[in-house]
Amino acid sequence: MELLKIVEAYTQGMTAVQGALEGLKTAKDKLPEGKDKEAVVKKIEEVEHAILHAKAEMGATLGYVLCQCTWPAQVMVPVASSGESSRDLLKCPNCGKQLSRPHKTEAGTGGRKFDPYDVY
Numbered sequence: 372m373e374l375l376k377i378v379e380a381y382t383q384g385m386t387a388v389q390g391a392l393e394g395l396k397t398a399k400d401k402l403p404e405g406k407d408k409e410a411v412v413k414k415i416e417e418v419e420h421a422i423l424h425a426k427a428e429m430g431a432t433l434g435y436v437l438c439q440c441t442w443p444a445q446v447m448v449p450v451a452s453s454g455e456s457s458r459d460l461l462k463c464p465n466c467g468k469q470l471s472r473p474h475k476t477e478a479g480t481g482g483r484k485f486d487p488y489d490v491y
């Protein structure tokens with residue numbers, strides 16, 4: 372139950388940060404070209420990278436499998452496939468790589484290690 376509250380707070384925080392970031396992107400477009408705009412663009416990119424890193428860390432903490440096609444890693448999501456339960460197949464939302472779901476892992480273990488040869 373405690374973990375659920377942590378995940379809920381994390382999700383609410385991330386939603387708020389992403390909303391603020393969208394506002395900054397809109398405001399950034401109205402700035403004149405120059406060093407100030409470049410600094411804002413760089414800061415926005417840093418925040419986007421930090422968000423992706425936090426999502427990957429949270430996914431690993433919760434036992435999700437990560438695809439290492441990017442840095443930070445992508446959290447692989449369950450997908451439906453013909454003849455199999457959607458819980459049996461995971462897909463990377465970035466590169467589309469698919470893996471069979473590992474056997475149950477406990478939160479905090481980071482799931483199984485990435486195996487680049489376990490691809491359908």
Ligand SMILES: [Zn+2]
Binds near residue numbers: 463464465468
């Ligand atoms: Zn990937």
